[in-house]
Amino acid sequence: VMYMNGDGVAKDEAVAVKWFRKAAEQGHADGQNSLGISHITGVGVAKDEAVAVKWFMKAAEQGHTDAQYNLYILLNKGDGGVDGLEDDPSKMGMDSDWLALD
Numbered sequence: 382v383m384y385m386n387g388d389g390v391a392k393d394e395a396v397a398v399k400w401f402r403k404a405a406e407q408g409h410a411d412g413q414n415s416l417g418i419s420h421i422t423g424v425g426v427a428k429d430e431a432v433a434v435k436w437f438m439k440a441a442e443q444g445h446t447d448a449q450y451n452l453y454i455l456l457n458k459g460d461g462g463v464d465g466l467e468d469d470p471s472k473m474g475m476d477s478d479w480l481a482l483d
Contacts, residue, residue, distance in 0.1 A: 382415070385425070394425030405436055413440035414448040421455070430455065 383390050384397035398419050404412025417436035420429045434455060440448030 385415075394419075398425035405439070408439075408443075410440040410443040410445040410448065413437070413443075414445055414451065417448065417451060421451070 382388070382397070384393045384400065386392065398416065401412050401416040401419060405416045413436045416426075417433040417440065419426045420433035420436065422428070434452065437448045437452040437455065441452050
């Protein structure tokens with residue numbers, strides 16, 4: 382996050398994404414969520430909603446509430462490249478009552 386924001390170091394989005402990926406691949410939910418955000422925004426990495434969904438799902442399955450919200454918003458738009466997930470919350474490991482926010 383320091384590299385993404387330039388906090389105490391030179392701002393370098395590509396380096397930030399490199400560290401997000403290292404954390405994400407080791408199962409760190411914050412890293413997975415941050416990598417998902419990077420893929421949604423296209424900051425430091427190519428924009429790819431399907432990849433973002435993958436990382437949001439991994440973090441959401443660990444109970445990461447921000448990732449659950451990000452995944453819900455993305456899939457509620459009908460985007461994300463993952464067919465049918467928005468119609469079957471159980472595939473995401475989430476309670477359908479939680480997803481019925483609108």
